[in-house]
Amino acid sequence: MDATQTRPKRMPREVRERQMLDAAVAVFARRGYRAASMDEIAELAGASKPLVYLYLHSKEDLFSACIRREAEALISAVRGAVDRGAPADRRLWDGLRGFFAHTAAHPDGWAVLHCQARTHGEPFALEVAALRQQLVDVVTRLITETAEDGGCTAPLPETEVSGLAHALVGAAESLAGWSNERDGAAPSERETAATLMNFAWSGLENLANGRRWAPVGA
Amino acid sequence: MDATQTRPKRMPREVRERQMLDAAVAVFARRGYRAASMDEIAELAGASKPLVYLYLHSKEDLFSACIRREAEALISAVRGAVDRGAPADRRLWDGLRGFFAHTAAHPDGWAVLHCQARTHGEPFALEVAALRQQLVDVVTRLITETAEDGGCTAPLPETEVSGLAHALVGAAESLAGWSNERDGAAPSERETAATLMNFAWSGLENLANGRRWAPVGA
Numbered sequence: 001m002d003a004t005q006t007r008p009k010r011m012p013r014e015v016r017e018r019q020m021l022d023a024a025v026a027v028f029a030r031r032g033y034r035a036a037s038m039d040e041i042a043e044l045a046g047a048s049k050p051l052v053y054l055y056l057h058s059k060e061d062l063f064s065a066c067i068r069r070e071a072e073a074l075i076s077a078v079r080g081a082v083d084r085g086a087p088a089d090r091r092l093w094d095g096l097r098g099f100f101a102h103t104a105a106h107p108d109g110w111a112v113l114h115c116q117a118r119t120h121g122e123p124f125a126l127e128v129a130a131l132r133q134q135l136v137d138v139v140t141r142l143i144t145e146t147a148e149d150g151g152c153t154a155p156l157p158e159t160e161v162s163g164l165a166h167a168l169v170g171a172a173e174s175l176a177g178w179s180n181e182r183d184g185a186a187p188s189e190r191e192t193a194a195t196l197m198n199f200a201w202s203g204l205e206n207l208a209n210g211r212r213w214a215p216v217g218a
Numbered sequence: 219m220d221a222t223q224t225r226p227k228r229m230p231r232e233v234r235e236r237q238m239l240d241a242a243v244a245v246f247a248r249r250g251y252r253a254a255s256m257d258e259i260a261e262l263a264g265a266s267k268p269l270v271y272l273y274l275h276s277k278e279d280l281f282s283a284c285i286r287r288e289a290e291a292l293i294s295a296v297r298g299a300v301d302r303g304a305p306a307d308r309r310l311w312d313g314l315r316g317f318f319a320h321t322a323a324h325p326d327g328w329a330v331l332h333c334q335a336r337t338h339g340e341p342f343a344l345e346v347a348a349l350r351q352q353l354v355d356v357v358t359r360l361i362t363e364t365a366e367d368g369g370c371t372a373p374l375p376e377t378e379v380s381g382l383a384h385a386l387v388g389a390a391e392s393l394a395g396w397s398n399e400r401d402g403a404a405p406s407e408r409e410t411a412a413t414l415m416n417f418a419w420s421g422l423e424n425l426a427n428g429r430r431w432a433p434v435g436a
Contacts, residue, residue: 089431089433093433118333118336159403159405162396163396163397163410163414164417166395167390167413168417170388170390170392174384174387175381179381194431195382195385196381196385197431198421198430198431199382199386199421200385201431202431203418203421204417206416206420207417213419213420215308
């Protein structure tokens with residue numbers, strides 16, 4: 001006999017947990033970590049508070065689970081958007097579109113990662129730092145390969161590549177917040193990605209080809 | 219008779235307050251707003267706790283005063299570095315050097331502004347948003363003037379200029395943190411500014427001259 005038929009109203013645990021995490025992300029994004037209440041999260045999830053504690057243990061564990069889930073979803077969206085065999089500018093363009101499509105579709109998840117998770121100490125800050133490092137790694141590889149393709153006679157110094165990668169990730173983070181906050185007048189993910197592509201690609205391409213800006217008379 | 223001569227050991231209030239703010243910025247940067255104790259701040263300032271409360275009223279007021287002072291110092295450093303009559307690339311270069319010189323010289327102040335002040339709700343988040351808006355305004359004006367100088371036949375759309383300004387400010391914020399965290403191997407303010415100048419200037423110049431990146435086959 002099929003167990004699902006004998007208990008038709010019982011939801012599988014993974015479905016319940018997903019609903020709890022969805023509710024928690026929404027509440028943490030709006031209220032912040034400290035002000036968020038387990039009562040509100042349980043109510044929004046349509047579950048009893050004891051069940052939330054049974055499945056996800058504590059507010060701290062629940063917040064960690066939210067960060068981990070949202071971070072993994074974002075990095076998967078970026079990686080999944082990029083065809084590793086495409087030219088470098090196309091890879092950057094696709095990666096940016098994947099990033100902004102995801103942050104626009106999941107504004108609460110992005111708010112938890114970018115605004116809430118950073119300043120409530122360990123272990124949350126570490127989880128977000130790990131996500132950021134993954135994004136920086138993706139961009140670092142892209143810049144290194146662009147420089148190699150560009151026939152740059154001397155490779156870009158490691159410190160400079162690291163700085164460029166942090167500049168691009170910081171610009172993308174800033175634009176994700178900017179785009180999500182423009183209520184009613186939000187640009188599409190394609191427009192936001194195009195703005196950043198136009199901003200960043202020329203400089204990266206020039207550096208990859210050994211062309212640098214030099215201050216006049218300095 | 220001169221009052222300062224009759225009480226030679228009494229420090230002027232503004233000196234005392236400056237010492238208290240210096241100590242508070244250091245403690246808030248290291249411990250975070252919530253974990254910071256007024257005892258530690260008073261001790262580091264070499265003042266009694268009642269005197270700290272007499273002059274600066276509460277931990278909340280003290281944190282606000284720190285944010286305001288550090289924000290004003292940073293925006294002054296950027297504005298003071300820029301010669302309004304210089305060409306656009308020189309103005310950006312000078313502004314970036316002013317920014318990174320200041321964040322490198324005041325890492326605790328930058329940590330308070332960028333990491334601590336953002337997520338403890340009002341009124342702190344508003345103070346930092348006001349600073350960020352001032353930086354965005356400086357960059358917006360620069361981009362608009364660059365486009366005008368560039369002989370761009372059609373002006374850049376307002377949304378795009380706003381996006382570019384947020385991208386540049388986000389990149390600068392990210393690089394300030396990156397540079398300050400590279401203990402022992404921190405690049406100079408000049409190197410960090412050069413990295414961002416090389417990253418950002420080509421794209422801005424191209425846009426100002428009506429040259430855009432276009433995806434192949436898209």
